[in-house]
Structure formats: C-alpha cells, structure tokens
Amino acid sequence: MQTQNTDTYLTGIVYKKNLGHYDVHHNGKITTCSVSAKLWKNFKTTKLPNHTGTRVKEVSEKHMDPIAIGDRVKFAPSNADHGMVVEVLPRKNYLARCSAKPMPGAYAFEQVIAANLDQVIPVFAAADPEPKWHMLDRYLVTAESYGIPSKIVITKFDLVRGKRSEDELINILKRYRAIGYPVILTSAKDGEGLSELKQALENCHSVLVGKSGVGKTTLLNALEPGLGLRIQAVNRATGKGRHTTSHLEMFPLDGGGTLIDTPGVREFGIWGLEPEDLAQYFPEMKALLGQCKFGLSCQHDEEPGCVIRQAVMDGRISPYRYQSYLRLKADM
Amino acid sequence: MRTYVKDINADFTCKNCGCFVSARSEVSGVVNRNHCPYCLYSRHVDLFTAGDRLCACKGLMAPIGLALKNSRDKYAKRNPGELMLVHCCEHCDRLSINRIAADDDTVKILAVLGNNSEVGPSFLERCWYEGIHPLRESHRTLVQTQLFGSAALMASHARAY
Numbered sequence: 001m002q003t004q005n006t007d008t009y010l011t012g013i014v015y016k017k018n019l020g021h022y023d024v025h026h027n028g029k030i031t032t033c034s035v036s037a038k039l040w041k042n043f044k045t046t047k048l049p050n051h052t053g054t055r056v057k058e059v060s061e062k063h064m065d066p067i068a069i070g071d072r073v074k075f076a077p078s079n080a081d082h083g084m085v086v087e088v089l090p091r092k093n094y095l096a097r098c099s100a101k102p103m104p105g106a107y108a109f110e111q112v113i114a115a116n117l118d119q120v121i122p123v124f125a126a127a128d129p130e131p132k133w134h135m136l137d138r139y140l141v142t143a144e145s146y147g148i149p150s151k152i153v154i155t156k157f158d159l160v161r162g163k164r165s166e167d168e169l170i171n172i173l174k175r176y177r178a179i180g181y182p183v184i185l186t187s188a189k190d191g192e193g194l195s196e197l198k199q200a201l202e203n204c205h206s207v208l209v210g211k212s213g214v215g216k217t218t219l220l221n222a223l224e225p226g227l228g229l230r231i232q233a234v235n236r237a238t239g240k241g242r243h244t245t246s247h248l249e250m251f252p253l254d255g256g257g258t259l260i261d262t263p264g265v266r267e268f269g270i271w272g273l274e275p276e277d278l279a280q281y282f283p284e285m286k287a288l289l290g291q292c293k294f295g296l297s298c299q300h301d302e303e304p305g306c307v308i309r310q311a312v313m314d315g316r317i318s319p320y321r322y323q324s325y326l327r328l329k330a331d332m
Numbered sequence: 333m334r335t336y337v338k339d340i341n342a343d344f345t346c347k348n349c350g351c352f353v354s355a356r357s358e359v360s361g362v363v364n365r366n367h368c369p370y371c372l373y374s375r376h377v378d379l380f381t382a383g384d385r386l387c388a389c390k391g392l393m394a395p396i397g398l399a400l401k402n403s404r405d406k407y408a409k410r411n412p413g414e415l416m417l418v419h420c421c422e423h424c425d426r427l428s429i430n431r432i433a434a435d436d437d438t439v440k441i442l443a444v445l446g447n448n449s450e451v452g453p454s455f456l457e458r459c460w461y462e463g464i465h466p467l468r469e470s471h472r473t474l475v476q477t478q479l480f481g482s483a484a485l486m487a488s489h490a491r492a493y
Contacts (some may be wrong), residue, residue: 048362310389313387313389319379319388320386
C-alpha cells in the first residue's frame with residue numbers, strides 16, 4: 001500500500017469554501033482542495049455517549065463540515081492548483097451557531113461559522129431593515145461565550161441622519177458603549193466611519209455577522225473597492241434582505257488582517273450554553289454574579305434578594321439588556 | 333425560529349390570592365389583562381408603556397384607589413373619563429393606573445373607593461404629583477354609574493323607595 005510522505009504536506013489557511021471544495025492560501029498561492037476520506041471518516045463517526053459496545057454511528061447531518069473558514073490546515077498538493085486537505089490544525093477559537101432545523105423534530109447541530117478569530121463584527125443597519133437589538137445581544141453573548149471580543153458596526157447611518165430616529169439610535173448605542181462594546185457608525189454611501197472601521201480591522205482576523213440586507217458585503221466593497229462583490233437592495237415589498245451572499249469567504253485587507261464575509265442569517269441560535277451560565281456572558285452582570293441571596297443558584301427572574309434585578313431597578317443595567325437575558329434564557 | 337415563550341397575554345395564577353386568571357379578551361373585555369379580577373392585585377412588570385414587561389421589580393401592586401382618566405372623545409365632552417384602578421407597588425412604591433376589566437369584582441372596586449380616605453394625605457399628594465386625580469367617597473354615585481350604568485343605578489334607587 002502506498003503512503004504519502006508527510007513531509008510533502010503544506011500548511012495553509014482556508015479562505016473560501018463552496019460545495020465541498022476549499023480554497024487554501026499558502027504563500028500567496030491559492031490551492032483548491034477537497035477533503036481526504038480519512039478526515040471525513042474521523043469527523044463523521046462518533047461513539048454514542050451511552051453505547052456499551054464498540055460500534056460507532058455515523059453522524060446523520062450531511063451539512064456538518066469538518067473545515068471552517070480561517071482554519072489552518074495541512075494539505076497534500078496533487079498538481080499546481082489542486083490538493084487534498086488531510087488535517088485540520090488545532091483552532092485558537094471559533095464562532096459557531098446552532099443550526100436551523102430543516103423541519104420540526106429534526107436535530108440541530110453545531111455550525112461553525114469561522115475559526116481562529118480576533119474579533120466578531122456584528123453588523124446592523126440603522127434603518128431598512130430595522131435593527132433588532134435582541135439579535136445583537138445574541139451575537140454578543142455568542143462571541144463572549146467563545147471568548148472573542150466584539151465591535152458593533154452600524155451601517156446605512158445616512159438613512160437616519162437628522163431624523164428623530166437618529167437620537168433613538170444614539171441612545172440605544174449608548175448602553176452598549178457603556179458596557180464596553182465599541183460602536184462604529186458607518187455609511188458606505190458617503191464614506192462616513194470607514195476610516196475608523198479600517199483602523200479597527202487592521203491586523204485582525206474579523207468576521208462580519210448580521211442578517212440579510214444590512215450591508216455586510218457593501219461595507220466590504222467600500223473597504224476594498226477592487227473586490228466588486230455582488231450586492232442587492234432590500235426587497236421593497238417585504239422590507240427584508242435578499243440573501244445575495246451565499247457562501248463564506250475570507251478577504252485579505254490592504255491594511256493587514258483579514259475579513260470574513262458571511263451570508264445573512266435569519267436566526268442565530270446559541271449553541272452549547274446552559275441557561276444557568278448565561279448571565280456570565282453579559283459583561284455588566286458578570287461582576288454581580290454570586291452576590292444574590294441565593295448565590296450562584298439565583299435565576300435572576302423571580303427570586304427575592306437578586307442583585308441583578310436590583311441593579312436593573314437602580315439603572316446600572318439596562319432593562320432592555322435584562323429583558324434580552326430573560327428571552328435568551330427562555331429560548332434555551 | 334423559537335420566539336420568546338413568555339407570552340404577555342398568557343393565563344396566570346395570581347401571586348396574591350392564588351386564583352387562576354384567564355387573560356382571554358373574551359372573558360376580561362380588555363386586550364391586556366394586568367390585574368387579578370378577584371383581589372384586584374397587579375404586578376409591577378411594565379416600565380415605560382403598558383405591556384413592555386421591562387421592569388425588573390416584579391413586586392406585588394396593591395389596589396389603593398380609583399381615578400378617572402380623561403377622555404379625548406371630542407363628541408362626548410361631558411364624559412367624566414374612564415374609571416381606572418390606582419395600583420401601588422409594595423416593593424418600590426411606584427404608582428400606576430390600570431383599566432378596569434369587565435369581569436373585575438365590583439364589590440372589591442367599591443371597597444377600594446372606601447379605602448381611598450384611609451391611605452392618608454401623602455397618597456393624595458403623590459397622586460397629584462403623578463397627574464392622577466383620585467376619587468373620594470363623595471364620588472361614589474359617579475363610580476356606581478361607571479360600573480353599573482345610569483339606568484341600572486336609577487332602577488336600584490327606584491326599588492329602594
């Protein structure tokens with residue numbers, strides 16, 4: 001049996017994936033790779049947790065993928081442009097969500113969005129589509145749970161400038177700034193905030209997340225004008241985005257660092273968090289944990305002597321963030 | 333997507349008297365059921381607007397008075413306004429006014445009117461400060477008219493004589 005010499009393996013970073021093929025960058029050269037059968041086998045077979053025998057069962061979810069954008073992989077080049085990924089190197093961190101269920105009763109699974117990140121950039125439009133702040137809290141909690149810092153980016157700021165909704169938006173963003181999340185107001189139309197954003201992205205591996213139509217790809221086009229990525233306007237009839245970007249791709253930035261563009265998501269389920277642990281991923285609540293009358297057993301909902309509820313009453317915690325906390329806990 | 337499961341219009345059990353309360357609008361006659369129809373107690377869960385459920389206090393709110401809410405009906409200028417219950421949070425002392433529902437215990441409502449005079453001048457002062465005009469014992473006929481209608485009230489007077 002022939003075996004390939006492991007010395008011929010190259011190490012690269014996955015920049016793009018599309019239908020089982022991965023673009024791996026190595027020394028400025030792109031190699032389109034498939035995944036080795038061994039890697040798939042190791043990934044798709046797992047021991048059942050309560051199984052007494054030695055048999056293994058295949059994971060039935062066909063959408064699961066062993067490789068994420070940003071992964072450092074070892075690959076064996078087969079010719080000039082093609083190769084085969086044979087190993088995924090250990091990740092520094094990763095960002096994942098709970099997959100959408102294709103039908104009622106189906107199993108959800110962990111869907112890794114990107115790996116080896118320095119920061120998460122939740123993108124929200126100032127208007128059109130209207131921002132859903134509860135969704136922002138979901139992104140922030142997910143990023144906190146994976147230990148990745150976040151920077152909030154607001155797009156289409158020109159749509160609210162000078163209107164009453166501008167004051168409302170600024171007031172809402174104040175509470176995120178007070179917690180410690182940087183907020184960048186941008187407008188791709190008139191270039192506002194782009195230099196600030198460029199500075200924030202410099203020498204970092206970042207991922208853009210947000211729902212359809214908020215302007216993630218437009219922002220990327222504005223940052224890197226040569227890319228010419230496809231964009232579409234929001235649907236006038238429904239007021240929703242049109243799912244224009246349909247694959248994950250990482251782009252190198254002129255100022256150093258990379259930026260991952262993701263397809264817009266309608267839902268962002270939180271994966272792998274226990275409801276009891278949720279409060280520690282709200283930075284403003286974290287410092288108060290354990291000080292309640294019932295200590296760490298407090299659910300911060302109906303219990304008497306809860307310091308977090310008291311902090312909400314005193315104005316130290318935003319009531320909207322507290323409501324988000326209760327909603328997320330109820331969704332788990 | 334799974335949505336927020338805490339439905340604000342869901343049926344509930346009263347924290348004060350323990351009675352089961354249906355929040356169906358067909359039963360209560362109001363869209364937002366915010367107090368128990370048996371003991372008239374409410375809970376402090378709204379912060380800025382009715383139904384926002386943003387308040388973290390969650391204390392019990394006792395019915396401490398009745399008030400009239402000015403009507404904006406330009407075709408009924410002589411309408412004195414809608415009869416409202418004044419609630420006070422037992423935990424943080426916040427006052428709020430709530431609409432009376434169709435299935436509220438009228439005997440309890442009239443009893444609340446009697447309690448108005450017992451709560452003292454500080455209550456009245458706070459009510460005026462918050463823009464609430466509490467009713468007193470002298471307004472009993474007005475309250476009865478609001479609760480039972482003028483025709484029913486006249487009929488009961490006629491029976492009495």
